[in-house]
Amino acid sequence: MQAVVKEKPAPGLKVATVPKPTAGPGEVLIAVRHAGVCGTDLHIADWDDWAQHRIRPPVVVGHEFAGEIAAMGDGVEEVADLKVGQLVTAEGHIVCGHCLQCRTGNGHICRNTRIIGVDRDGAFAQYITMPVTNVLPLNGIPTTVGAIMDPIGNAFHTVLTADIPGSTVFIAGCGPIGCFAVGIARAAGAAKVIASDVNARRLELAARMGAHLTINAAEDDVVRTVLQATGGEGADVVCEMSGVPSALHQAFAAVRMGGRVQLLGIPKDAVPVDFASEIIFKGITVYGVIGRKMYETWDHMRRYLTSGLLDPRPVITHQFPLARIDEALAAIRSGGAGKIILEIA
Amino acid sequence: MQAVVKEKPAPGLKVATVPKPTAGPGEVLIAVRHAGVCGTDLHIADWDDWAQHRIRPPVVVGHEFAGEIAAMGDGVEEVADLKVGQLVTAEGHIVCGHCLQCRTGNGHICRNTRIIGVDRDGAFAQYITMPVTNVLPLNGIPTTVGAIMDPIGNAFHTVLTADIPGSTVFIAGCGPIGCFAVGIARAAGAAKVIASDVNARRLELAARMGAHLTINAAEDDVVRTVLQATGGEGADVVCEMSGVPSALHQAFAAVRMGGRVQLLGIPKDAVPVDFASEIIFKGITVYGVIGRKMYETWDHMRRYLTSGLLDPRPVITHQFPLARIDEALAAIRSGGAGKIILEIA
Amino acid sequence: MQAVVKEKPAPGLKVATVPKPTAGPGEVLIAVRHAGVCGTDLHIADWDDWAQHRIRPPVVVGHEFAGEIAAMGDGVEEVADLKVGQLVTAEGHIVCGHCLQCRTGNGHICRNTRIIGVDRDGAFAQYITMPVTNVLPLNGIPTTVGAIMDPIGNAFHTVLTADIPGSTVFIAGCGPIGCFAVGIARAAGAAKVIASDVNARRLELAARMGAHLTINAAEDDVVRTVLQATGGEGADVVCEMSGVPSALHQAFAAVRMGGRVQLLGIPKDAVPVDFASEIIFKGITVYGVIGRKMYETWDHMRRYLTSGLLDPRPVITHQFPLARIDEALAAIRSGGAGKIILEIA
């Protein structure tokens, strides 16, 4: 089958022919229709520091996808209500299911996590196998949306672990996940959603997803604007989605006394924090967001996407066939893209 | 001044001239503009069992209102950011502020509560005095809405003490508070809101407030309809706003396993409950709703009403001048009315 | 192998020789050492209404046990850190793992639950097979205690879903689970634990488990005593462990305004409830307790039992060899027994 492969420990990705996998016991074989391209894939292509320490080539990349069940391994039919031909997506973090974290509903921080397209073969391919536990039916959600439920899930995890109804929410960073977060905050009844970025096209996407107010952080005073828009109190909830040090400090300055800061963006290096004024004297709560809650976040997504509370499609700005992966990566590098999807079948 | 008075321990209310009150230390004198008429006022007029045990005539009735600050007693200016001429409403439960419940944020269940229009003079009058602690600025909310923030607050307390974003919510009983609850559930991001009542006009109001589905409990099978509308699971949250025994059983039958039932409607007599099948084996949580959380619920209202998340005005079906209180009570008795407002100034 | 069997749809249990089971894929074969005898086993023996509707003989009874891993089926070693010879217990509710409830951490209310010793062969036998997901290592907990972690888990679920540190806790009903609940409430930092029962020997067990105050409900005024012991406020948390209608009403009367009532005891018939005075005007929360949270409750047990925070052994009053099951049932019928254990290996 065709697949996008990291062949060797050096920059670049290659479209290659690789063996089609088969479904082992407890596994489902899925014919991939659409897959999402992510910044992580760029790190792997560019062979940066993180990639050099984590990736063991050769490996099929890609961890966001949706497709059709092509076959089911032994034992699947007995435990799950799935059938061949059904459209599904899948959680890409494969967890052990037996550690303390997994057994207490915190599989997203299982230490034995293996990620598809990173630690084993992934989804930029005509077929992929997944453990049945990770397979989620689409129930009418289109495969273009199903293909990006991994990053949409990051946004759900970020937003819905705060108390949103009636709140003012400030979202720092309007990449695709930030834009999804804007739409989720609106759908969950935020009284006011404010979004900031340095890129005007990203701010347009945030506005299309429902932001009441957008702030160009390259031009305007972010903290002052948020304070003005919140009667001087600051935002009840701040979602830091950029990983940029200046945005982190803005997050702490723009949250109200006793508010909540959700951290999803990953700063590259250590950031000096004045714990007294930024966290302790403000009496705030800070939460580190990783992955998606298994499977609470997926249940949230099912509810919002099938009921029409959230339509994430405005964030999808580009679609490319699998073979044009290089153009997809270039679009991400350009900075102004929203979410990019590969068409596989 | 003019006021609606319960003069003696017998049925009836009278429009009479009574002395205008003055603001003592820590009190605010308010010129009432609009007041809401409530089922409680009907109980007092009809002099039913509850009224005979609770009311000590003579007393000015009415506990829902909004108006303009006419004067402020000693010490008010030092503690509160209020001024003469400002439009305000007020929490009608006057609590002690010093008991365990008050000191731990549970003033709504203070045992020393005194209610205006019930335990002391109320708001169907040209003027009323209130302790400054109970006075809430309207900040642009119109006085017709401010006049009914007491029952709107009951609905906020009922709905927002459950987890609403993405949930299916079933509201049993579409009196004014039930209709407000429909609108609040929608605003807070419920995936589906289902409402039942036996009165077609009330169901129309519920639909106008945003119910996705209405059920006429006199004609259709309520539980079966809720189950069908929730994929067989039952509703995540049920708000029982009617106090009718059959609706209580429907609430327990229509909630999903592990769901939450909020009880606001007051059944007149004891209701036999099969704890095993209705509560325990379903693993549900049941919450008794009384009054409004002081002042968390009022903060919620401020946020929803000033941001436009909720517009409760479709529920207001009648307005009468103060002198026509009897027509207002008759409209409530008719069964099909929404919220009824007295115009005072 | 030897086992206690419900052979036919009629009263009685029989000690019989049945085939030794073998571990299928994903299953673990356990040589049972100790098993707990429960009121449910009595219902099955007596062939009461519930049993006639639920049990399909022949079936090996018993659902509480601990023992030694004798063999592991295919695929077990890859997913779980278990080995032959290890001492383990097991959750007796076998859930589907794929429904909404299971996927969101609420396996205890999975609608597809099958219970060992009820819906399939159980633990009053020399060997039992269990799905690997249900098997929990004892990590030094003795098998006599491991054998009764099912009912201890009911008590943990009941107590720890309330806020216990610093609280006053009233436990109505001092059967074994009530007595465990007393010890757990003490270990979790309750400021005062009050226990009631009609049986003096059970009250002695409750006192041995740490109750500060015991009330003989046959002799004393339960509600008045709880109010006196709580400064007139009522208990913060009430755990109803008896299923007796009078105790249910005492639970509602003895809980403080805004408190929490945990319901574990199963009333046989419907109980009339005055929702106004017993639940709504008190602003309380009522929670239906079923089974154990999978696996949060088991994690709690591991922590309390291995750290020495809780020693449940005073509640064990009788031990019998498997063949003397009839004596075990008779001891339960006598009313004054604590927990009863079968010695199997």
Next chain:
Amino acid sequence: MQAVVKEKPAPGLKVATVPKPTAGPGEVLIAVRHAGVCGTDLHIADWDDWAQHRIRPPVVVGHEFAGEIAAMGDGVEEVADLKVGQLVTAEGHIVCGHCLQCRTGNGHICRNTRIIGVDRDGAFAQYITMPVTNVLPLNGIPTTVGAIMDPIGNAFHTVLTADIPGSTVFIAGCGPIGCFAVGIARAAGAAKVIASDVNARRLELAARMGAHLTINAAEDDVVRTVLQATGGEGADVVCEMSGVPSALHQAFAAVRMGGRVQLLGIPKDAVPVDFASEIIFKGITVYGVIGRKMYETWDHMRRYLTSGLLDPRPVITHQFPLARIDEALAAIRSGGAGKIILEIA
């Protein structure tokens, strides 16, 4: 009357004669019996940077105390169940009671807070006046303990905003508040309490308060020791009570995946944080602790101290008469002191 006064903007404190205050409307005059000496008093004496920006001399210092009601101003008797001669303590943060934070139970982060002994006259004096809202009856708690309920309250706020029963708790920093936190964690049912400090005498106090394990951070590897003591998982809850940068990093390294870090200690300068590895990828929650929750924390203290769940007296290592304030400050400077109390009446 005699008082310890900061007379002018320069180092030093002076024992002086100042006018005895009188109780205005809504105020209570308290004859101070015991007062606690705090690091803040040392900052004021030493006239450090913080003091120079915050203190406006002359001011009576001291913010922790207990004493006897000597007189009550107008209006006090009507609202509060207090009387002359009663032993009381008081919350030293005087908040506005009318802002968003105050009205939603978050008075501890009211922006209009004025602190006794800092922003107005304090408690190192024979008499002090307090608003009646801030006065708390001792109900049998001795005045030596009542005098230090302010810092004990910091510890309660820190510990009880985490989930303690059955948890492993690591407390970094064994000053008086850290030692109180050890005792509170034990009382609230922690499975294991681990404490670290660089001072052996402080570690002895922590052990006396119930720490299962103490770590001398000057000699041992703190993180490795905590990991070993928690089966390699890390602690469920970490309370950072030192403000030392190395301890902050140890807090993040020693907390388990998904755990909670409570921050009370105030670092002097900015501390570089690697958000990726220290917070985000661990999925942890960080909470900034300031003051005491009004009045939830005081209710917790009342429950623990009157029931005997906590005895904080082992932490009191020194008592001095008021006039010997300089010796009290010297004892704090020495580093090995626990809590120090001034005897006033």
